[in-house]
Amino acid sequence: MEETGILDELVRRFPGDVLEASSELGDAAAVIRKDALLEVMQFLKEKPYEFAMLLDLTCVDYPERAERFEMVYHLFSLSTNKRLRIKLSVPENAAGVDSLVRFWKNADWLEREVFDMFGIRFEGHPNLQRLFMNEAFEGHPLRKDYPLRKRQPMVPLRK
Amino acid sequence: MGLRPMPGNFITTRLNAMLGWGRKYSLFHYPYVTACCGMEYMSAACAHFDIDRFGAGWTRFSPRQSDLLLVVGTISQKQAPVLRTVYDQMTEPKWVIAFGACAVSGGIYDNYAVVQGVDQVIPVDVFIPGCPPRPEMVLDALLKLQDKIQKSKQDWRWKRQGS
Numbered sequence: 001m002e003e004t005g006i007l008d009e010l011v012r013r014f015p016g017d018v019l020e021a022s023s024e025l026g027d028a029a030a031v032i033r034k035d036a037l038l039e040v041m042q043f044l045k046e047k048p049y050e051f052a053m054l055l056d057l058t059c060v061d062y063p064e065r066a067e068r069f070e071m072v073y074h075l076f077s078l079s080t081n082k083r084l085r086i087k088l089s090v091p092e093n094a095a096g097v098d099s100l101v102r103f104w105k106n107a108d109w110l111e112r113e114v115f116d117m118f119g120i121r122f123e124g125h126p127n128l129q130r131l132f133m134n135e136a137f138e139g140h141p142l143r144k145d146y147p148l149r150k151r152q153p154m155v156p157l158r159k
Numbered sequence: 160m161g162l163r164p165m166p167g168n169f170i171t172t173r174l175n176a177m178l179g180w181g182r183k184y185s186l187f188h189y190p191y192v193t194a195c196c197g198m199e200y201m202s203a204a205c206a207h208f209d210i211d212r213f214g215a216g217w218t219r220f221s222p223r224q225s226d227l228l229l230v231v232g233t234i235s236q237k238q239a240p241v242l243r244t245v246y247d248q249m250t251e252p253k254w255v256i257a258f259g260a261c262a263v264s265g266g267i268y269d270n271y272a273v274v275q276g277v278d279q280v281i282p283v284d285v286f287i288p289g290c291p292p293r294p295e296m297v298l299d300a301l302l303k304l305q306d307k308i309q310k311s312k313q314d315w316r317w318k319r320q321g322s
Contacts, residue, residue, distance in 0.1 A: 132272075134237055141271040150271060155239045157279040 006049060006084055014040060029085040037088060038098045044075060044084065045103050051075035051084060054104035057111065059090075059118045063144045067091045069120060073100075096121035099128075117142035178313040182226075182252065183305035184214035189225035191245060194232025196259035196291045203294035213301050222248040227304070228281075233261035234274045246281040252314050254307075256300055257283045260290040 007021040007028055017036035022029055032040050044051045055074040062068060067089035075084045090097055099122040100107040111122045112131035119140035122128055130137065134154060139146050172180075188210075190200055204210045204218060219225040222245045234242055246255070257277050260266035263286045265275035274280060284307060287300045 146271065149269070151236070151275070152271070153236055153239060153274070153279075155243050155280060158282070159279060 006082065010040065010043075013043060027085065028083070029087065031087045031089075034088045034090060034094070034097060037086075037100075040086065041073075041100060041103055044086075048080075049077055049082070050079045051077045051082075053078060054100065054107055054110070055083075057100070057107055057114065059114045059120055059142075061118060061142065061144045065089070069118060071097055071114070071120070090120060096123040098123050099125040101125055116140065119143065175313050176309070178315075179309040179311065182313070183308040186215040186227040186254075186301075186304075187217045187219045187225040188215055188227040188229050189219055189222050189245070189249070190229045190231055191242060192229075192231040193234065193238065194259075194261060196231045196261070199291040199294060199297070200229065200231045200258060203297040208294040208298060210298065210301065213298065213305065215301055222246075223250060225249060226253045228253065228255045229258050230255065230262045230277045230281075230283075231258040233266065233268060234277050234280070235272050236274055237272075239274050239280045242277065243280055254284045254304055255281055256285045256287060256304060258287050258297070258300075259292055260288055263288055266290060 007023060007030055010030055011018045011021055014032070014036055017033045017040065018030055019033060020031035043049075053076040055076050057071070057073050060070045060072065062070060069090040069092070071088050071090060073086040075086065076082075077084075088097070097120055099111055101111070102124070108126065109131055111125055112127070112129060114120050115122060115125075115128055116130040116132050117140055129135070133141065136154075137152055139150075190197070190204070192200060202208055204216075210216060215227065222228070226249065228246060228249060230242065246253075255277075257263045261268060261273070262277050265273045267290075269275070277283060278286075285300045285304045287296055289296055292300075
């Protein structure tokens with residue numbers, strides 16, 4: 001697969017930081033250490049790979065894992081027409097993940113969404129507030145331990 | 160010979176019935192459209208199914224000028240205060256139709272974000288189930304509402320309450 005070129009390069013440049021690299025059906029994915037995020041992303045954004053687009057940034061909650069949350073970043077390179085997925089594990093009580101707003105402007109709202117839904121804190125984010133839920137909302141609704149039918153109405157309900 | 164009009168051309172009725180007749184055929188509706196049911200509302204309101212045949216053709220985009228609130232679509236918890244304000248702004252007498260499964264019960268959205276039926280926030284007169292409801296169901300609901308208006312005790316604002 002041609003995408004393995006990027007993965008090989010990542011493993012070569014960041015030997016201790018890339019924990020896992022795999023490519024299935026043309027989907028290149030790499031699991032990296034949390035602390036290496038900024039370096040890896042900077043390398044990917046610059047030439048020659050030029051991943052100019054952050055297609056998506058999201059989070060998954062795996063309650064059974066020791067490091068409960070997994071951040072997932074989807075990158076796309078317009079100049080090379082390549083896609084790459086970067087993942088990293090985040091423990092529940094971790095200090096936070098480095099914000100990518102400095103590299104991609106759209107990370108601003110995406111990170112706010114992840115903060116709102118999962119409670120992940122992003123270090124260096126310019127305005128880390130809830131994006132969807134109201135300010136008085138308690139908890140983070142996409143965490144698996146958020147009660148399924150817990151409601152937090154903003155007006156008193158009639159019944 | 161047949162019937163002759165009574166001299167002077169008058170009809171007899173009761174004030175309550177006359178008010179109901181007047182009100183049920185002059186509904187000004189306010190569409191509170193938030194989701195895909197809005198397409199079905201447009202179809203019901205515009206020329207294909209033509210809600211105007213039943214005297215509810217005037218769409219008003221100010222709650223102060225309308226007396227029928229159509230809640231069309233999903234109402235999130237964040238939107239509930241807005242819906243409540245719109246309802247409070249409408250002048251009496253006023254009626255509410257919950258249009259579609261989401262407005263009726265929250266529909267498929269049984270989660271943290273969605274109000275489980277707008278009757279938790281405002282009183283509702285007629286519920287239209289369906290995802291989305293057919294325009295015929297909307298017209299049927301309108302007829303049911305008209306029936307309800309005709310049969311209800313009319314509010315006389317010029318009459319002192321309680322006397």
